[in-house]
Amino acid sequence: MADRLTRLSALLRAMGRILFLRWPDYDFNDLATVQDSLDGPAFQRAAERMRRDPTGSEMLDHIDAPTLRNTDWTYLSTLPVDSFGYNIWHHFHANGILHPVDLDVPEVRWDPDTEQAKAWYRGTHDVRHVMVGLGITGADEVVLQAFQCAQLPQKLSVMIVLLGGLKHALIDGEARRLLRDVPRAWRMGRRARFLSLLDVNRFWETPLTEVRAQFGIEPLGTAYPVAERHPEAPWETPREWMVA
Numbered sequence: 001m002a003d004r005l006t007r008l009s010a011l012l013r014a015m016g017r018i019l020f021l022r023w024p025d026y027d028f029n030d031l032a033t034v035q036d037s038l039d040g041p042a043f044q045r046a047a048e049r050m051r052r053d054p055t056g057s058e059m060l061d062h063i064d065a066p067t068l069r070n071t072d073w074t075y076l077s078t079l080p081v082d083s084f085g086y087n088i089w090h091h092f093h094a095n096g097i098l099h100p101v102d103l104d105v106p107e108v109r110w111d112p113d114t115e116q117a118k119a120w121y122r123g124t125h126d127v128r129h130v131m132v133g134l135g136i137t138g139a140d141e142v143v144l145q146a147f148q149c150a151q152l153p154q155k156l157s158v159m160i161v162l163l164g165g166l167k168h169a170l171i172d173g174e175a176r177r178l179l180r181d182v183p184r185a186w187r188m189g190r191r192a193r194f195l196s197l198l199d200v201n202r203f204w205e206t207p208l209t210e211v212r213a214q215f216g217i218e219p220l221g222t223a224y225p226v227a228e229r230h231p232e233a234p235w236e237t238p239r240e241w242m243v244a
Contacts, residue, residue: 029104032122036108038155043110046152046196047117056197065119066127066200068092068100069241076204077235084130084211085204086233087224091130094230100241121152121196128195131212132185133219138164139174143220146182150189152196185220192216 050056064070076089092098109115132147134140142164149157165182169175193215203211208225212218 028101032103033107035154035156036106036110036118040108040110040114042152042154043118043121044114046121047111047113049194050117050120050196051113053197055199059120059197059199060113060116063199063201065116065123067123068098073098073237074234077230077233079205080207081227081229082207082209082225083204084200084206084208086229087130087208087226088127088200088204089233089235090226090230091126091224093232093235095136097126097136117196124195124198124200127198127200130208130224131195131198131215131217132188133221133224135221135223138172139168139177140221140223142168142178143181143185146185147189147220150186151192151194181220188218188220 047060050060059065073089073092076085077093079086079089081087089098110118128148129136129140129144132144134144142161145157145160145164148154149161161182165178169178195215198211198215
């Protein structure tokens with residue numbers, strides 16, 4: 001488990017790269033290091049909640065967290081338009097984010113349960129976009145982070161809500177929307193079932209509305225479920241993505 005000095009050192013290096021060397025083209029490794037350094041205790045709490053639940057415990061012990069490489073995107077793209085799985089594929093494909101992101105070995109590591117809880121959390125980030133009906137605009141991300149922070153308080157989420165919210169309110173003219181939707185997202189996050197207990201593999205073929213109902217989710221946006229099938233579905237997963 002990382003000690004405080006290791007975490008602080010890794011955090012300062014990552015923030016330095018983000019702010020002074022790579023902005024605005026920092027990579028996901030920098031962002032992951034910031035989260036690893038700041039929010040390990042949050043993921044410890046997530047692991048504890050998962051461990052107390054039969055499904056969550058199985059996810060920690062026996063089920064690999066989803067990645068772009070270990071997901072059968074061809075299968076998802078053939079499912080009914082109203083299904084949870086199809087809408088996950090549509091979200092990734094239509095928004096141009098369906099390409100693998102391979103992180104380096106982390107500078108900061110926690111205990112095995114915490115690392116597995118973190119892997120599930122990261123691997124299902126865009127699942128949460130679909131579950132709450134949000135796209136990928138900057139304002140959408142701020143609203144989603146408010147929902148996430150209500151479910152699992154994290155320093156990085158607070159920073160995104162405050163700093164991102166200020167930026168999108170003042171520069172992008174999203175003040176009215178954010179003043180309306182950030183409090184809604186927070187309240188729903190507090191009411192809803194913990195989404196780190198969502199084993200996506202069990203729900204691919206289930207209608208999205210039914211998955212939402214099981215987790216007490218009321219959509220915060222109208223992006224999903226989509227109304228019609230994407231013209232490029234079914235879609236063939238590149239062979240080089242597949243894992244053995």
